[in-house]
Amino acid sequence: MLLDIHRELAAPTLRRLAMYRLRADVKIAPTGLSVIRGLGAPPPGALPDPRHPDMGWRSWGDPMTDGPSVDWAAIRVAHVIPESLVELIPDETYLLEAGFDRLHGVDFRKGCYVGQEVTARMKHKTELKKGLVRVTIAGDAPFGTEILSGDKPAGQLFTRSGGRAIAWLRFDRAGAEMRAGEAVLRRDDA
Numbered sequence: 001m002l003l004d005i006h007r008e009l010a011a012p013t014l015r016r017l018a019m020y021r022l023r024a025d026v027k028i029a030p031t032g033l034s035v036i037r038g039l040g041a042p043p044p045g046a047l048p049d050p051r052h053p054d055m056g057w058r059s060w061g062d063p064m065t066d067g068p069s070v071d072w073a074a075i076r077v078a079h080v081i082p083e084s085l086v087e088l089i090p091d092e093t094y095l096l097e098a099g100f101d102r103l104h105g106v107d108f109r110k111g112c113y114v115g116q117e118v119t120a121r122m123k124h125k126t127e128l129k130k131g132l133v134r135v136t137i138a139g140d141a142p143f144g145t146e147i148l149s150g151d152k153p154a155g156q157l158f159t160r161s162g163g164r165a166i167a168w169l170r171f172d173r174a175g176a177e178m179r180a181g182e183a184v185l186r187r188d189d190a
Helices: 007-021 072-079 116-125
Strands: 034-038 057-061 130-138 146-149 152-161 164-170 178-180 183-187
Touching (some): 130 152, 164 183
Antiparallel strands (some): 146 178
């Protein structure tokens, strides 16, 4: 079984998984394989990216020479697909606020998993009050800029591609027009 994970998260993830291995005869170790991804016809052994069809395919092996350039950030922004260590912060980001239910990252029929109770309560007993959304943006604002609605903090700006960006917003504070630095933002629910 392979676990496809950001390189910087590999060591802490291995330590965490080792805690749950208990006495099972299981070896958990890095492989040295790299993720290879692309659009179009997949090579043998590649699998579709489960998050969204527009994310193409993923394969694992020795790094290949670069193929055609793909603007992965534009695809991620278009479909509000968070990236590890960008919009997904370990021990801070809640799965449902990051849209994992929409991206096939949460199974509500599966048995036990760490965080299941909190995730299930958020899904079935409450309405999300904050989360990742796509916004339209005009003007300059760097990654991480605080978003203001009037004079109240309403969120944070993340990945930007052209006139759109992924933002984390408090839905109760998000106004029709918001500001992040010199930029004007509007929620893009289309």
